[in-house]
Amino acid sequence: MASSGAQYDSDDGMDEFMDKFKTQRYKNAFAEKGWEEEFDKIPMFMKTAPEEIDPKKYPELACLQAIIHDEDRPPEEQAKSLKDEGNAFFKEKNYQKAILSYTAGLKKKCGDQDLNTVLLTNRAAAHFHLGNMRSALNDAAAAKKIKPDHVKALIRGAQCCIELRSFAEAVQWCDEGLKVHPTDKKLQELRAAADKHKRAAERDARKAKAKEKKLHGEKESVLAAIKDRGIKLLQQVKHRPRGSDSEEEEGEGSSAAISQLSLDGLSSQEVTGAQVFLDEHGCLHWPVLFLYPEHQQSDFISAFSENNCFIDHLAVMFGEELPPWDTDRKYHPQNLQLYFEDVEKETLYRVDPETSLLKALQHKRFFIKAGTPSFIVLVNGSPFCKQFLTGKKIQGL
CATH class of the missing domain: 1.25.40.10 (Tetratricopeptide repeat domain)
Structure with missing residues (x-):
């Protein structure tokens, strides 16, 4: 009976302890609203470590770090x-x-x-x-x-x-x-x-090398064809002081023209996306630029065959439909004059539209700049044409 009474007293005490929770809160418990945040401060349950460990905010973690x-x-x-x-x-x-x-x-x-x-x-x-x-x-x-x-x-x-x-x-x-x-x-x-x-990678390297070799061979063929035709490419030449031993003599050859053809003279592809090439029949095709200074306009032909005449392209560009910038409707093939400019001698050379591109390029004063021959187009007898040509030296092709 005594043992039963002791058990009864123990149960009685537990009931009294549990009853306190109905009227009193546990002082050391997590807050109802922020319990997840507080729970995450315990090192064992942290999902991610904080960027900076504040001992006041994370005492347990700071203690572990000190141990480490x-x-x-x-x-x-x-x-x-x-x-x-x-x-x-x-x-x-x-x-x-x-x-x-x-x-x-x-x-x-x-x-x-x-x-x-x-x-x-x-x-x-x-x-x-x-x-x-x-x-x-x-x-x-x-x-x-x-x-x-x-x-x-x-x-x-x-x-x-x-x-x-x-x-x-x-x-x-x-x-x-x-x-x-x-x-x-x-x-x-x-x-x-x-x-x-x-x-x-080895296969790609072999292909790249073969392609480079092929392109180099093609370019060498182009350069040989240009040389055979006597066409001159313009290259950047550093000016030397006059009177120096290395000064080049000026004359028909022009100090600005390259004395030997090189790959550097064919740089038009970087500017225009086109470049002179040699077709299977041994004919050169040039990227050619037509300039219209009166209207500040231009036309670009990516592959002008050296054997074609200028009139062949002018007839297409100014055929039935004239360009929208030609408001006076005066740019007809039969009304146009062509010139190329010799910058060094400050001279314009008139080109007959019936002339082939090759003949123009072979002129002793024609120097191709950046791999792209360029020509000035004017309307014959127009006020702008007269004004543009005033004071300039004009020569025939």
């Missing part, structure tokens, strides 16, 4: 704690902070080579996810130097090489790994991918 960075502990323990800290940041995808933690661990210079290898490999992974491929490769190489058979370092090094498009080096990393880990699937996959990329 306790300088009185052996370097191995400190390095391991920093590795764990870095891993926590890594899981949160906070790779920058992970790198800082792994770097701090490596600075402890502990004697545990296995731990140092892990720190380097983990830091390489963090760098890899940030796109710092060269830093990641350096860490993987440092880890491999400590432990040549460390599979994660070997895998990471191969991945970095592939991202850096160093495919031959990636194959080498994989081969080193497969010697000690012949059945590792990841290394096998990486080697296959690296070898595929390597072969493709």
Whole structure:
């Protein structure tokens, strides 16, 4: 009976304790409105670590950090704690902070080579996810130097090489790994991918070289054709002081014209998107510019055959439909005059529209600038034409 009475008294006390919750609140409980925020301050339940750790706001976390960075502990323990800290940041995808933690661990210079290898490999992974491929490769190489058979370092090094498009080096990393880990699937996959990329890169390089060789051959053929025709290309020439030993004599050849043809004289493609070319019949086709100074307009013909006459193109450009800027409707083929300008001698040379392009280009004072011959077009007898030609030296072709 006594024992029954003791049980009864105990139950009585519990009921009284529980009854207090009906009238009194538990003083140390989380607030109803902010309980989730307070719960997240507990290190065990934190989803992400705060950027800055305020000891007043996060006392438990500050305590743990103090333990991790306790300088009185052996370097191995400190390095391991920093590795764990870095891993926590890594899981949160906070790779920058992970790198800082792994770097701090490596600075402890502990004697545990296995731990140092892990720190380097983990830091390489963090760098890899940030796109710092060269830093990641350096860490993987440092880890491999400590432990040549460390599979994660070997895998990471191969991945970095592939991202850096160093495919031959990636194959080498994989081969080193497969010697000690012949059945590792990841290394096998990486080697296959690296070898595929390597072969493709070598194929593309061969194609690019062949294309470059072909283009060079075509350009040399064009230059030879230009030289055979006696056509002169204009090139930028640095002016030398008069009276110097190296001063070139002025004359029919013109110091501005190139004495030897070079690829530099064919630069029209950069400006106009077109360039002189040689067709299968050995005929040159030039990009040609027509200028209309009265209206500040121009026409561009991307492939003017050297054997065509100017009138052939003028008849098309000013045929049934005249350009909208010709408000006076006066630009008819039979009304037009053509000129090319010799800038050095300040002279205009009149070109007969029935003349072929080749004949005009072969004139001793015609120098092609930037790979594009240009001609001035005026309306015969117009007020602007008379004004434009006033005071200028005019010669026939």
